[in-house]
Amino acid sequence: MPKNRQIVLDSRPQGEASAANFKLLTTDTPALADGQVLVRHHYLSLDPYMRGRMNEGKSYAQPQPLGQVMIGGTVGEVAESRNPKYAAGDKVVGMGGWQEYSVVDGNQPGALRKVSTSQVPLSHYLGAVGMPGVTAWYGLVKIIEPKAGQTVVVSAASGAVGSAVGVLAKKRGARAVGVAGGAEKCRYVTEELGFDACIDYKQHKDAQSLSQALKEACPGGVDGYFENVGGIVLDAVLLRANSFARIAMCGMISGYDGKPIPMQYPQLILTNRMRIEGFIVSEHMEVWPEALAELGQLVGSGELKPRESVAQGLESAPEAFMGLLRGRNFGKQLVKLV
Structure with missing residues (x-):
């Protein structure tokens, strides 16, 4: 069995996270038992939720244990199988974590999913046709x-979730307005994704300035807001929200480094009878087949052109x-492992 390089969480961050919180190890891969599959990871997904798991405090999921492989989505191929459902060479998606190989119980429901790369590149199953895409779909369609x-x-708006939100909204006849950081990201959002407008938040120092830009981009006000950021962006949107607006949180x-995120205008939630709903997409597995079917079609047809930032090597x-x-990333952040 091959040697396996792994990254574990070595210490919990105090304030901002740093590379020093992690440790790179080399371990032996255990021999397979009946029903198990050895997966060689090709790509590792990096996602903002991982920062919350690094903390010890209460959250919607258990904290990442110290000394164990960091959680994370992976795509790769079956290197060896002792499970009749999987053959060497099968392309699979799973939660293999920050490591080059994983040993998976192929009979555990949801542990591995076989995918086709005939129309959708393998890496997109960690982005637009994976958890981030389904997150976009659920927040937009259901909330x-x-x-x-x-x-x-x-x-x-230029990230893995935000890019899908805009394209899905346009498919439903809505007007899509993005907020992103920098002129290049805003160009991608409007020219390649087809949003109606995109605001560069880096050009605005406070919620009032950003709200004025939103007023120009959204002359009819804001009916729905997909929230990934918080802070002055949320305040600016609240100032432009219509009655009965919906926010998917x-x-x-x-606020992922533990700093509080004040809200300047919470009274507008009442004034406008707004609905704000937080959600975790893993709690809504029933929508995944429908969402993935639509997302796969959008990527396969070229209507959704996901961007990727790819770092090389586990280290x-x-x-x-x-x-x-x-x-600093542009689009979905991945680590290429092969």
């Missing part, structure tokens, strides 16, 4: 429920993760 002609705003990356994962938390 925001856009109607034709309504306006949907999404923060982190997906992420609050501005690059900690620094790439720090870059993701600081907005």
Whole structure:
């Protein structure tokens, strides 16, 4: 069996996370038992939720245990199988973590999913046709429920989740307005993804300035908001929200280092009878088949053109993760392992 390189969580962050919180190890891969599968990972997914798992405090999931392989989605191929459902060479998606190989019980429901790369590149099963895409689909379709002609705003619009939100909203006849960091990301959002407008938040120092830009981009107000960030972006949207607006609360990356995220205008939630709903996509497995079918069709047809930032080699994962938390990535952040 091959040697396996792994990255474990070595210490919990105090304030901002750093690469020093992780440790790279080399271990022996155990021999397979009946029913098990050895997966060689090709790509590792880096996602903002991982930062919350590094903390010890209460959250919607158990903290990442110290000394164990960091949690994370992976795509790869079956290297060896002692399970009749899987053959060597099968392409699979799973939660293999920050390591080059994983040994998986092939009979455990949901542990591995076979995928086809005939129309969708393997890496996209960690992004647009994976958990981030389904997150976008659920928040938009089940919480925001856009109607034709309504306006949907999404923060982190060039990222793996935000990019899918806008394309899905346009498919439903809504107006899509993005918020992203930098002129290049905003160009991608409008020119390649087809959003109606995109606002560069880096050009705005406070919620009032950002709200004025939103007023120009959303002359009819905001009917739905897909929240990935928090902070002044949420405040700016609240100032432009219509009566009965819906907010899908997906992420609050501005507060992942433990700092509080004040809200300046919570009274507008009442004034406008708004609905704000937080959600975790893994709690809604019933929608995954429908969501993945639509997302796969959008990527296969070229209507959704996902961007990827790809770091090379397992040892690059900690620094790439720090870059993701600081907005340095462009699109889905991956680590290529082969």
